[in-house]
Amino acid sequence: xxxxDALLPSAGGALIGLAASxxxxxxxxxxxxxxxxGALFLxxxxxxxERLAFVLGFFLAGLTLLLIEPSxxxxxxxxxxxxxxxxxxxxxxxxxxxxxCTSGHGVCGISRFSPRSIVATLTFMGTAALTVFVVxxxxxxxP
Amino acid sequence: MKSLFxxxxxxxxxxxGLAIAGMTSPEKVLGFLDFAGSWDASxxxxxxxxxxVHLPLSALxxxxxxxxxxxxxxxPSSRTIDRPLVLGSALFGVGxxxxxxxxxxxxxxxxxxxxPIVVFVGAMVVGMLIQHATVGQxxxxxxxxxxxxxxxxxxxxxxxxADH
Numbered sequence: 654x655x656x657x658d659a660l661l662p663s664a665g666g667a668l669i670g671l672a673a674s675x676x677x678x679x680x681x682x683x684x685x686x687x688x689x690x691g692a693l694f695l696x697x698x699x700x701x702x703e704r705l706a707f708v709l710g711f712f713l714a715g716l717t718l719l720l721i722e723p724s725x726x727x728x729x730x731x732x733x734x735x736x737x738x739x740x741x742x743x744x745x746x747x748x749x750x751x752x753x754c755t756s757g758h759g760v761c762g763i764s765r766f767s768p769r770s771i772v773a774t775l776t777f778m779g780t781a782a783l784t785v786f787v788v789x790x791x792x793x794x795x796p
Numbered sequence: 797m798k799s800l801f802x803x804x805x806x807x808x809x810x811x812x813g814l815a816i817a818g819m820t821s822p823e824k825v826l827g828f829l830d831f832a833g834s835w836d837a838s839x840x841x842x843x844x845x846x847x848x849v850h851l852p853l854s855a856l857x858x859x860x861x862x863x864x865x866x867x868x869x870x871x872p873s874s875r876t877i878d879r880p881l882v883l884g885s886a887l888f889g890v891g892x893x894x895x896x897x898x899x900x901x902x903x904x905x906x907x908x909x910x911x912p913i914v915v916f917v918g919a920m921v922v923g924m925l926i927q928h929a930t931v932g933q934x935x936x937x938x939x940x941x942x943x944x945x946x947x948x949x950x951x952x953x954x955x956x957x958a959d960h
Contacts, residue, residue, distance in 0.1 A: 654837055654838060658838045659838055659841045661816055661817065661818060661838075662817045662818055662838045662839055662840075662841040662842045662845070663841045663842075663844075663845040664816055664817070664845075665813045665814065665815070665816035665817020665818065665819070665842055665845075666813070666817050666841060666842040666843060666844065666845025666846040666848075666849075667813070667845045667846070667848070667849050668809060668810075668812060668813030668816060668817075669810055669813035669814065669817065669842070669845075669846040669849075669850075670845065670846040670847065670848065670849025670850035670851075670853070671809060671813070671849055671850075671853075672806045672807075672809035672810035672813055673806075673810070673846070673850045673854070674849065674850050674853035674854060674857060675802065675805070675806045675809065676802065676803065676806040677853075677854055677857050677858075677863065677869075677871075678857045678863060678864055679798070679799065679802035679803075679806070679863055679864045679865050680799050680802055680803060680806075680863055680864075680865055680866050680870075681862065681863030681865075681866045681868060681869040681870050681871070682869075682870050682871075683870070683871060683872065684806065684810060686810075686898075686899040686900040686903065687899045687924075690899055690903075690920070690921070690924065691924045691927075691928070694921065694924060694925055694928065695928065700799075702800060703799055703800055703803045704803070706800045706801075706803035706804040706807065707803040707804065707806060707807040708807060708903060709804060709807065710803065710804045710805065710806060710807020710808040710809075710810065710811060711807045711808070711810065711811040711814075711900060711903035711904050712811075712903055712904070712906055712907055713804070713807070713808050713811070713907075714807070714808050714809075714810070714811025714812045714814075714815065714904050714907075715811060715815075715820075715903070715904040715905060715906060715907025715908065716907040717808075717812070718812070718815050718904070718907070719907050719908060725815045725816070725820065726815065726820060726821075726904075726905060726907070726908050727820060727821045727822055727823065727905060727908070727910070730822045730823055730895070730896070730912060731823070732822065732826075732894070732895050732896070732912070734911065734912055734915060736894050736895055737895045737897070737912040737913075737915045737916045737919070738915050738916070738919045739891070739894060739919070740891040740892070740894035740895035740897060740916060740919070741891070741895075741897075741902075741915065741916040741917065741918065741919025741920040741922075741923060742891070742919045742920070742922060742923040742926075743887050743888065743890050743891025743894065743923065744888055744891035744892060744897070744898060744899065744902075744916075744920050744923065745891075745919065745920035745921060745922060745923025745924040745925075745926075745927070746884075746887060746923035746924065746926055746927045747883075747884045747885065747886070747887030747888030747889070747890070747891055747923075748884065748888045748899060748924070749884070749923075749924050749927035749928065750880050750883060750884025750887065750888075750927050751880065751881050751882070751883070751884025751885040751886075751887075751888055752872075752880075752881065752884065753885075754888060754898055754899050754900075755843075755892075755898050755899075755900070756810070756898075756899070756900050758885070759843055759846075760843060760846045760847060760850055761850065761854070763843075763847055763851075764847050764850040764851040764854050765854065765871070767872075767875070768875050768877060769872075769874060769875060769876070769877060769881055772877050772881065772882065772885070773881055773882075773884075773885040774885075776882055776885035776886050776889060777885040777886065777888045777889030777892060778889065779886075779889065780885075780886045780887075780888075780889030780890050780893065781829050781889040781890070781892045781893035782829050782830075782831050782893065783889075783890075783893070784829075784889065784890045784892075784893025784894055785826055785829040785830045785831075785833075785893045786830070786831070786832050788893070788894070789830055789832075789833055790832050790833065
């Protein structure tokens with residue numbers, strides 16, 4: 654892997670870290686996407702508009718990129734549609750059960766040395782890698 | 797109002813960061829998770845860089861008595877490793893490994909209107925609703941506290957939907 658390969662991921666990661674820090678400084682909250690999305694669908698939740706604004710920000714980022722640099726956004730995937738549906742169910746259910754995802758646990762939680770987040774991150778990294786292994790190398794579903 | 801804009805801008809910045817990092821490409825994410833295959837290690841730098849930035853900044857920020865636009869911080873204090881945490885994370889990981897999409901990138905990609913992403917987000921919401929509906933029915937009674945609560949442990953925990 655060259656320096657150039659690591660450059661954009663590092664830059665993007667730094668921006669993510671900055672965004673999370675900004676949210677913490679301004680509103681005092683953990684930048685956990687699954688938590689923000691999940692809260693939108695609870696019957697009574699405070700600061701619902703604030704949560705919607707955060708979620709909307711991501712969508713707006715997508716719209717902006719669509720306009721100025723669409724090549725960054727994916728055009729296709731070899732994964733079948735039913736797999737996206739199953740994946741979505743698992744991601745939605747699992748992130749709420751585990752109270753977090755890659756942003757909340759992986760970035761914010763680890764930055765706080767949270768034992769829960771460290772365990773969560775190791776766990777989902779492990780099962781994610783295992784899943785890819787099974788799909789690609791056991792079941793032979795090549796990309 | 798200020799807190800609304802702060803949320804919006806943070807989300808926007810986060811989303812742009814995800815896209816620049818390559819996280820919004822499911823194929824790239826799967827390539828990173830494919831350790832046994834042609835491994836694309838570059839995404840390791842995403843989380844590493846994010847933590848490298850957020851770790852020191854969050855430590856500094858939390859020294860304040862309160863955030864800028866709120867009266868107090870809403871940071872989880874639980875340190876208990878319990879079954880919902882492990883099971884939930886495990887399931888989340890399987891889902892992530894199936895399609896290479898997690899919540900943040902899904903929201904960014906939603907702007908493209910691509911059918912797989914719309915399906916994913918719809919299913920994700922359904923999955924969340926199912927979890928909300930079943931909460932309390934399978935709460936684990938067995939938990940292992942790996943870090944003992946010290947004398948400074950908070951009296952009440954913030955059980956808002958912050959990741960903890």
